[in-house]
Amino acid sequence: xxxxxIEKIQKTAPIVVGLDPQLKFIPEQLLKASYKEIxxxxxxxADAIFKFNKGIVxxxxxxxxxxxxxxxMYEVFGIPGLIAFDKTVKYCxxxxxxxxxxxxxxxxxxxxxxxxxxxxxxVEIGGKKFRGFEEDFATVNPYLGSDGxxxxxxxxxxxxxGIFVLVKTSNPSSGELQDKMVDGAPIYEMMGRMVDEWGKExxxxxxxxxxxxxxxxxxxxxxxxxxxxxxxxxxxxxxGAQGGKGADLVHFFNEDGLGxxxxxxxxxxxxxxxxxxxxxxxxxxxxxxxAAVLDMKEDIxxxxxx
Amino acid sequence: xxxxxIEKIQKTAPIVVGLDPQLKFIPEQLLKASYKEIxxxxxxxADAIFKFNKGIVxxxxxxxxxxxxxxxMYEVFGIPGLIAFDKTVKYCxxxxxxxxxxxxxxxxxxxxxxxxxxxxxxVEIGGKKFRGFEEDFATVNPYLGSDGxxxxxxxxxxxxxGIFVLVKTSNPSSGELQDKMVDGAPIYEMMGRMVDEWGKExxxxxxxxxxxxxxxxxxxxxxxxxxxxxxxxxxxxxxGAQGGKGADLVHFFNEDGLGxxxxxxxxxxxxxxxxxxxxxxxxxxxxxxxAAVLDMKEDIxxxxxx
Numbered sequence: 001x002x003x004x005x006i007e008k009i010q011k012t013a014p015i016v017v018g019l020d021p022q023l024k025f026i027p028e029q030l031l032k033a034s035y036k037e038i039x040x041x042x043x044x045x046a047d048a049i050f051k052f053n054k055g056i057v058x059x060x061x062x063x064x065x066x067x068x069x070x071x072x073m074y075e076v077f078g079i080p081g082l083i084a085f086d087k088t089v090k091y092c093x094x095x096x097x098x099x100x101x102x103x104x105x106x107x108x109x110x111x112x113x114x115x116x117x118x119x120x121x122x123v124e125i126g127g128k129k130f131r132g133f134e135e136d137f138a139t140v141n142p143y144l145g146s147d148g149x150x151x152x153x154x155x156x157x158x159x160x161x162g163i164f165v166l167v168k169t170s171n172p173s174s175g176e177l178q179d180k181m182v183d184g185a186p187i188y189e190m191m192g193r194m195v196d197e198w199g200k201e202x203x204x205x206x207x208x209x210x211x212x213x214x215x216x217x218x219x220x221x222x223x224x225x226x227x228x229x230x231x232x233x234x235x236x237x238x239x240g241a242q243g244g245k246g247a248d249l250v251h252f253f254n255e256d257g258l259g260x261x262x263x264x265x266x267x268x269x270x271x272x273x274x275x276x277x278x279x280x281x282x283x284x285x286x287x288x289x290x291a292a293v294l295d296m297k298e299d300i301x302x303x304x305x306x
Numbered sequence: 307x308x309x310x311x312i313e314k315i316q317k318t319a320p321i322v323v324g325l326d327p328q329l330k331f332i333p334e335q336l337l338k339a340s341y342k343e344i345x346x347x348x349x350x351x352a353d354a355i356f357k358f359n360k361g362i363v364x365x366x367x368x369x370x371x372x373x374x375x376x377x378x379m380y381e382v383f384g385i386p387g388l389i390a391f392d393k394t395v396k397y398c399x400x401x402x403x404x405x406x407x408x409x410x411x412x413x414x415x416x417x418x419x420x421x422x423x424x425x426x427x428x429v430e431i432g433g434k435k436f437r438g439f440e441e442d443f444a445t446v447n448p449y450l451g452s453d454g455x456x457x458x459x460x461x462x463x464x465x466x467x468g469i470f471v472l473v474k475t476s477n478p479s480s481g482e483l484q485d486k487m488v489d490g491a492p493i494y495e496m497m498g499r500m501v502d503e504w505g506k507e508x509x510x511x512x513x514x515x516x517x518x519x520x521x522x523x524x525x526x527x528x529x530x531x532x533x534x535x536x537x538x539x540x541x542x543x544x545x546g547a548q549g550g551k552g553a554d555l556v557h558f559f560n561e562d563g564l565g566x567x568x569x570x571x572x573x574x575x576x577x578x579x580x581x582x583x584x585x586x587x588x589x590x591x592x593x594x595x596x597a598a599v600l601d602m603k604e605d606i607x608x609x610x611x612x
Contacts, residue, residue: 022416023429040432072417076424078438082388106447107410108477110328111378118382123329126346132384141412143449143472145479166449171414173451176500180493182486190486 001136001162002233003205005098006258008065013297014258014304016100017060017289018237018265019088020070021049025270027282030055046080052285053088056269057095059286060293066098068235068263089134100235101135104166106148113151120163121155137162139213139235142191149198153210156202162209165198167191167225170215170238188214188221192228199232207233207259216249216262223251226259234260240267240296246303253304262300268292307442307468308539309511311404312564314371319603320564320610322406323366323595324543324571325394326376327355331576333588336361352386358591359394362575363401365592366599372404374541374569395440406541407441410472412454419457426469427461443468445519445541448497455504459516462508468515468539471504473497473531476521476544494520494527498534505538513539513565522555522568529557532565540566545602546573552605559610568606574598 023031026048034048057067069092074085092099105115117123118132140152140163152163168178168188178188192212199208208231214222216238225234234252239245239262252260271277271292272285280288329337332354340354363373375398380391398405411421423429424438446458446469458469474484474494484494498518505514514537520528522544531540540558545551545568558566577583577598578591586594 020417022420023431035432040434042429042431042436042438045431070413070417072411072413072420072424076420076429076438078424078436079385079389079392081424081438083385086385104413104447105378105410107376107378108475111326111376114328114378114382118378118384118387123348123382125329125348125351126341128346130348130384132348132382132387141410141447141449143447143483144475144477145482145484147477147479169414169450171450171453173453176451177449177493177497178451180488180496182488187483187486191483194482 001156001160001204002207002209002211005065005162005233005261006205006207008098009258009261012063012065013301014253014261015064015293015296015300016066016068016235016261016263017056017064017268017293018068018070018102018263019053019056019269020073020265021052021269022073025266025273026052027272027285029282042077042080045077046084049074049081049084050087054091055286056289057092057097059290061095061097063290063293063297064097066100066261067092068100068102070102070265086133093134098137099135100137100139100164101133102139104139104141106141106144108144109147109151112148116152116155120152120161121159137164137211139164139166141166142194146194146198153198153202156209162211164211164213164235165191165195167195167212168214168218168221170217174215189224189228192225195232196229199229203231206256207231211235213237214252219248219251222249226251226254230254236260236262240264246299249300250303257304257306264296268296307462307466307510308513308515308517311371311468311539311567312511312513314404315564315567318369318371319607320559320567321370321599321602321606322372322374322541322567322569323362323370323574323599324374324376324408324569325359325362325575326379326571327358327575328379331572331579332358333578333591335588348383348386351383352390355380355387355390356393360397361592362595363398363403365596367401367403369596369599369603370403372406372567373398374406374408376408376571392439399440404443405441406443406445406470407439408445410445410447412447412450414450415453415457418454422458422461426458426467427465443470443517445470445472447472448500452504459504459508462515468517470517470519470541471497471501473501473518474520474524474527476523480521495530495534498531501538502535505535509537512562513537517541519543520558525554525557528555532557532560536560542566542568546570552609555606556609563610563612570602574602
C-alpha cells in the first residue's frame with residue numbers, strides 16, 4: 001500500500017488533507033440546509049459534515065494523494081457521525097484518494113486484531129468477507145507494545161494495507177512520556193527503533209507499510225528519527241494551525257525527496273475563515289480549500305527542492 | 307460517578323463483566339436465528355450480539371455492579387456493530403448497571419475532547435444537548451501526555467463521569483514500554499504518579515473519578531501501584547482467561563476492601579464453552595454466565611476477606 005501512496009505523491013505532492021470537520025468549521029449555509037431538511041440534531045450535523053467533506057474533496061482530489069479523516073470528529077456525534085465517516089471514506093476512495101484513518105487505536109492482541117480487521121481488514125461471516133470501515137491506512141497507538149501493533153501488521157501483510165504508529169506526537173505535552181530518557185535515549189527514539197524493526201516485516205518497495213507519526217512541531221526530533229528509521233514513511237501532523245512550516249520539515253524527508261507526507265487539517269478545510277482566503281467567502285469554502293492546498297504544495301515542494 | 311460505582315459494589319461485589327462478544331463466543335442458535343431473520347452479514351451478527359448480551363445481562367444484572375463492553379468487538383462489524391454497542395450500553399443503563407466503555411481513546415487536546423464528549427459527555431446542537439454514546443466511564447490511553455487526558459477529566463468534572471487511564475496493561479508485551487526505567491523507576495510507576503495527580507482534580511468522596519487500569523497478570527506491580535495511587539480506583543483486567551486469580555489480586559485493594567474492580571470477559575460470557583459449566587449447554591448460556599459470576603464473586607470476596 002505504501003507504494004501506491006508514493007506513486008500518487010509523485011504525481012501530486014507529499015501532502016494530506018485532514019478531514020476533521022469540527023462543527024465550528026462547517027459553513028453556516030450547509031448547516032442551515034441540513035437542519036431544515038433533516039433536523040437540528042446529530043443526523044442533521046452528520047448530513048452537513050458529509051456535504052462539507054464532499055465539497056472539499058471535489059475541489060482538491062486531483063491535486064492531492066490522500067486524505068486523513070480524524071474519526072473522533074465523527075464519533076462525537078455517535079452513530080450518525082460514524083455513518084458520515086463511513087460515507088466520507090468510501091467517497092474519497094471512489095475519487096481515487098488514499099484514505100488514512102486517524103483512529104489511534106491500540107489494545108491487547110485479540111482486541112487490536114478486531115480494530116485492525118474493522119478498519120483496514122475484513123471479517124468473514126458465512127465464508128464471505130465484509131469490511132467494517134474501508135480505510136487504506138490507520139494510525140496506531142503503541143502504549144501496549146508489540147502485542148498491540150502486530151495484529152495490524154498481520155493485516156497490512158495479508159491485505160496490502162498500511163499503518164502509521166505514534167512515535168512523537170505534535171501536541172505540547174507529548175514530551176511528558178515520549179521525551180523521557182530510557183537507557184540514554186528518549187522514548188521516541190526507542191519507539192522509532194521498534195517501528196523500524198516492525199517495518200522490516202512489511203516492506204513494499206523501498207519503504208515499509210509500517211510508518212510512523214512524528215509532529216511537524218518537533219523538527220529536531222524529526223531529523224533524528226529520519227535517520228533511525230530510513231525505510232519508514234513519516235506522517236507529519238501539526239503543519240499550519242499547530243505551528244509547523246515547510247522549511248521546518250526538510251529533515252523529515254529522505255534524499256530521494258520521499259519518506260514523509262505532511263498533514264494539514266483546519267488550515268485547508270477551514271481556509272475560508274482565514275484572512276488570507278476571506279475573499280472566497282463561506283459560499284466558496286471549497287475554492288478557498290483548493291487555494292490553500294496549492295499554497296501548501298508550493299511551500300512544501302519549495303522547501304524540499306522538488 | 308466513582309461514588310455511584312462504589313455504592314453498587316458494596317451491594318454486590320467488586321467485579322465487572324466484560325461484554326466482548328467475539329463471533330466465536332456467540333451460541334450457534336442465536337446466530338442461526340439472526341441470520342435467518344436478517345441475513346448472514348454484519349447486520350445479522352450485530353442482531354445476534356445484542357441478543358447474546360441481553361441474555362447475559364438479564365441473567366446477572368442483579369449480582370454485579372457494572373459491565374465493560376469492549377468497543378473493538380463491535381467496531382469490527384462497522385456501523386451495524388456500533389449500533390449493537392450503542393443498544394448494549396443503553397440497555398445496561400436501563401438495568402441500572404454502571405457502564406465502563408473500554409474504548410482506550412487518547413489524542414491531542416481538541417481531538418481527545420471530541421472523544422470525551424462523544425462517549426461520556428455530550429455535544430450541543432442548536433442549544434440542545436445530545437449524547438453520542440452513553441457510557442458512564444471510559445478507558446483512556448495516556449501516550450500523548452496530559453493534553454490527551456485532561457479533556458476527559460474536564461468532562462468527568464462537568465458531567466459527573468469517570469475514566470480509567472492505562473497504567474500497566476495485562477498483555478505479555480506491556481513491559482516493552484511500560485516497564486522501561488525512567489529516573490530510577492519504571493514507566494508504569496511514573497504514569498501511576500501522574501494518574502494520582504490528575505485524580506486530585508476530580509475527587510468524588512474517598513476516591514477519584516480518575517481511575518487506572520492495571521492488569522491482574524502483574525500482581526507485584528499492582529501492589530506497588532496501590533501505594534502510589536491511594537485514592538485511585540483500579541480497573542483490573544486479565545482475571546480468568548488471561549491467567550489472574552483472586553488470591554493474586556489482594557494487593558490491588560485498599561484496607562477498606564475497596565479501590566479495585568476486577569473484570570472478566572470470556573470467563574463469564576463464554577462460560578458455557580468451558581468444561582466446568584458445560585452441563586448448561588449452549589441453550590442455557592446465560593445461566594452458565596450467572597454460575598460463573600457467582601464463582602468469581604466467591605473467589606474475589608474470599609481473597610479480600612469480605
